[in-house]
Amino acid sequence: MWGKSSLTANVASCLVDKGHSVGILDADLNGPSICHLLGVKNSHKLTIDDRGVQPGTGSHGIKLMSMDMLLSNPDSPVMWTEEADATAVWVSTMESTALRELVADTDWGNLDFLLIDMPPGSDRIDNIRSLIPELAGVVEITIPSLLSQHIVSKSIAKNNKMKVPIIGLIENMAGYTCPHCEEEGPLFEGENVEILAKQKNTPYLGKIPFDTRIGRKTDSGSLYYMDNKDSVTGKAINSVVEKILKIN
Numbered sequence: 001m002w003g004k005s006s007l008t009a010n011v012a013s014c015l016v017d018k019g020h021s022v023g024i025l026d027a028d029l030n031g032p033s034i035c036h037l038l039g040v041k042n043s044h045k046l047t048i049d050d051r052g053v054q055p056g057t058g059s060h061g062i063k064l065m066s067m068d069m070l071l072s073n074p075d076s077p078v079m080w081t082e083e084a085d086a087t088a089v090w091v092s093t094m095e096s097t098a099l100r101e102l103v104a105d106t107d108w109g110n111l112d113f114l115l116i117d118m119p120p121g122s123d124r125i126d127n128i129r130s131l132i133p134e135l136a137g138v139v140e141i142t143i144p145s146l147l148s149q150h151i152v153s154k155s156i157a158k159n160n161k162m163k164v165p166i167i168g169l170i171e172n173m174a175g176y177t178c179p180h181c182e183e184e185g186p187l188f189e190g191e192n193v194e195i196l197a198k199q200k201n202t203p204y205l206g207k208i209p210f211d212t213r214i215g216r217k218t219d220s221g222s223l224y225y226m227d228n229k230d231s232v233t234g235k236a237i238n239s240v241v242e243k244i245l246k247i248n
Contacts, residue, residue, distance in 0.1 A: 004141050006214060006224075007172055007237075008117040009037040009062075013223040014241045016060045020112040023055060025102060026066035027128065028119040029095055030078050034058075035068040039222070042074040052107035059223050065106045067098070096127050103131045121151065129164055137165035139244065140202065143173045144190030156200045167205075167247055169197045170240055174207035177232045184209055184232065205243050208236045 005028065012022045026034040035042070038058025046069055047054045055063040067078050108114060118124050118138075129135060138159055142152040152169070159166055171193035175184050187210055197204035211233040214224045228234040 004120070004172070005033045005037060005117050007141060007170070007208065008115055009034065009059075010223055010225040010237055011241055011244075012062050012113075012115055013060050013225045014237050015113055016062060017226065017229070018241070018245075021061075021110065023063035023065075023108050023111045023114045025106075025114060025116045026064065026068070027099060027102075027116050027124055029067050029098060031119065032066045032068040032078070034064050034117055035066045036074075037223070038062055038064055040064065040066075040069070042068060042071060044069060046070070049107075053105045055106050055108060060226060063108060063111070065102050067102075099124070099127050100131055103128075121155065125155075125159060125162065125164060129162060135164065137167040137247075139167045139205070140169045141172050142169065142193060142196075144171060144188045144193060146190050149191060149193065149196050153196065153200065156202060166202050167244055168203035169193065169200070170205045171207035173210045176210040176212070179211060179213050179231075182232050203243070203247065205240045206236060208240065209233050 005026075008024060012024055015022045024034050024038070026032045035044075035056065035058070038056075040056045040058045044056050046056070053065070055065045056069055058064050068074075071078070116128060116132075118128070125138065140152050140156055140159075142148045156166060156169075173187055174193070176187045177184050193207070194204045209232060211224070211228070211231060213228060213231075214233075225234055225237050229238065
């Protein structure tokens with residue numbers, strides 16, 4: 001699947017390819033996937049020294065921290081309590097505490113970029129902003145469908161109200177490319193995302209088409225971008241990263 005987490009991982013690999021040191025914090029606490037994408041097995045054990053918790057190291061030297069690294073086996077769900085009647089407030093408090101520890105207790109070392117893979121929507125940004133006051137900004141991601149654009153519109157509005165800098169908007173899965181002839185075709189029906197960006201006064205970072213080879217690469221822990229830089233999708237990822245670097 002080519003979603004936000006796959007895009008985060010491939011943007012990270014593109015940054016590494018440009019000579020940057022990169023880490024990824026998997027803030028999607030209840031649906032973590034970054035370890036799988038970067039080829040870090042569930043059996044990887046975290047180590048702690050006087051500097052803090054040492055992050056895992058995935059494909060291409062990308063550092064990462066994820067709830068997946070704290071689970072007993074790959075298929076274990078993230079359970080905040082064994083009590084069936086636990087309140088939403090209590091679970092939310094546990095999630096906030098876990099996120100704070102993942103951010104504050106990890107010894108990331110000297111990174112050029114720390115990417116934070118967020119869950120869908122805008123709920124987690126409150127916690128992230130309080131934990132990382134120097135947050136450079138957020139990248140909004142949508143697919144062409146009207147429903148996805150409706151949700152990302154709310155996220156943009158919330159970030160603007162909270163004065164969180166918005167780096168730009170990416171149109172993900174904007175059609176697909178044939179892995180043989182690289183011809184592009186439609187994938188989702190919807191409105192022009194570039195129009196949404198203009199309406200929201202948000203920089204449009206570009207569109208990234210789906211490539212069927214992405215799934216085969218991520219299953220092995222090797223990232224798509226590194227092996228397909230000259231593909232239509234690979235060039236689109238690079239273009240988006242170049243725009244992000246210019247903005248920052």
